[in-house]
Every structure is written in C-alpha cells, then in structure tokens.
Amino acid sequence: GAVVSQHPSRVICKSGTSVKIECRSLDFQATTMFWYRQFPKQSLMLMATSNEGSKATYEQGVEKDKFLINHASLTLSTLTVTSAHPEDSSFYICSARNRETEAFFGQGTRLTVV
Amino acid sequence: GQNIDQPTEMTATEGAIVQINCTYQTSGFNGLFWYQQHAGEAPTFLSYNVLDGLEEKGRFSSFLSRSKGYSYLLLKELQMKDSASYLCASMDSNYQLIWGAGTKLIIKP
Numbered sequence: 712g713a714v715v716s717q718h719p720s721r722v723i724c725k726s727g728t729s730v731k732i733e734c735r736s737l738d739f740q741a742t743t744m745f746w747y748r749q750f751p752k753q754s755l756m757l758m759a760t761s762n763e764g765s766k767a768t769y770e771q772g773v774e775k776d777k778f779l780i781n782h783a784s785l786t787l788s789t790l791t792v793t794s795a796h797p798e799d800s801s802f803y804i805c806s807a808r809n810r811e812t813e814a815f816f817g818q819g820t821r822l823t824v825v
Numbered sequence: 826g827q828n829i830d831q832p833t834e835m836t837a838t839e840g841a842i843v844q845i846n847c848t849y850q851t852s853g854f855n856g857l858f859w860y861q862q863h864a865g866e867a868p869t870f871l872s873y874n875v876l877d878g879l880e881e882k883g884r885f886s887s888f889l890s891r892s893k894g895y896s897y898l899l900l901k902e903l904q905m906k907d908s909a910s911y912l913c914a915s916m917d918s919n920y921q922l923i924w925g926a927g928t929k930l931i932i933k934p
C-alpha cells in the first residue's frame with residue numbers, strides 16, 4: 712500500500728505553546744487528507760477534512776482557531792495545535808486519500824501537554 | 826442517522842478462528858473497511874469490500890452483504906500478535922469514513 716509519514720511520533724509540550732504535526736504522502740498525490748483524534752479506549756474521531764489548496768472543513772465541535780490545518784501541496788498537510796492545554800493531550804492521526812476507494816494512515820502523533 | 830455497530834470485546838484461543846461482525850447504516854455507501862489497531866499505534870488497513878461476497882487475504886477474510894448492511898472479518902489460525910482492536914468503517918456518499926467503536930480481540934494461549 713501507499714506510504715503516509717506523520718511526524719513527530721511523540722511530542723511533549725508546555726501548556727500555552729503551539730505544536731505542529733506534519734503529514735506527508737510519500738509515494739502518491741493526496742488530494743484529500745483527514746485529521747483524526749483518538750481519546751483513550753475510544754474510536755477515531757474525525758476532526759477535519761482538508762483538500763489541497765482550499766480551506767479545511769471542520770467537524771462540528773472542533774475549534775478552527777485552535778486546530779489550524781494547512782494543506783499547501785498534494786503531498787503535505789499540517790495540523791497546528793495552538794495554545795495547547797492538558798486536555799488537548801491525545802493521539803492525533805492523519806490519513807490521505809489517493810483515490811476515492813482507499814485511505815492510508817500515518818503512524819500517529821501522541822501529544823502530551825504538561 | 827449514521828451508525829456502525831460491532832461487539833466491544835471478544836476472546837478467542839490461539840490457533841482457532843474468530844469472526845468479528847459489523848452492521849452499518851450510512852448515508853450512501855462506497856465501501857466497507859476493516860482496520861487493525863494495536864494499542865498506542867495508528868490503525869493499519871486490512872481490507873476493503875464494495876461488492877457482495879467474501880474477499881480472502883491469507884489468514885484474514887472479509888465478507889460484505891450490502892442488502893443486509895452487514896460485514897464480518899474472519900481471522901483464522903489465530904496468533905498472539907493478532908490481539909488488537911479491529912475497527913469497522915463504512916464510507917458514505919461523501920467518501921467520508923464512518924467509524925465503529927472497535928472490537929478488542931483478546932487471544933489466549
């Protein structure tokens with residue numbers, strides 16, 4: 712299958728700082744990328760969908776100003792958690808779609824805000 | 826509304842066979858996915874079904890019945906490393922994945 716690289720895999724940051732997570736499709740052009748969040752013992756929750764060159768579409772209840780998503784090219788999308796707080800600590804996962812019938816996941820980023 | 830149902834937890838014995846069921850109701854349908862997720866890791870793709878029937882891939886097989894809104898994942902010759910959560914997801918008419926809560930599979934020696 713296609714490769715999606717997500718970086719960093721783990722990050723610890725201080726409360727009030729911002730963290731950027733990158734998601735790259737290494738061997739295909741991803742016209743659409745999805746950002747998910749997973750709370751412990753729960754399933755993935757879609758946060759937003761980003762299409763290359765346009766603004767991300769956020770799911771209800773997800774704060775756009777707090778979770779900034781940029782999809783500037785066909786191979787890169789970034790999620791920036793701004794002014795992070797301990798309750799933002801979670802597992803963040805991106806996935807990229809190269810055609811409508813399949814999606815590939817990054818390795819995930821475990822964010823801990825202290 | 827959109828809904829995916831799968832059992833919360835299942836237990837099976839090493840070397841045996843286990844079937845994990847999933848029922849779905851989504852707005853439109855563009856396929857049914859199964860993912861495996863080990864604790865602390867991102868999900869990995871297992872299978873995709875869009876036509877009725879059984880798709881076999883080594884020890885894992887996936888079945889789909891569109892008329893019944895039903896799928897199952899069949900795991901044969903279970904190994905301890907198969908202990909994981911198995912996520913069922915339906916793709917709706919907007920090509921968005923609607924996720925089930927996952928089935929935690931516990932393998933005993």
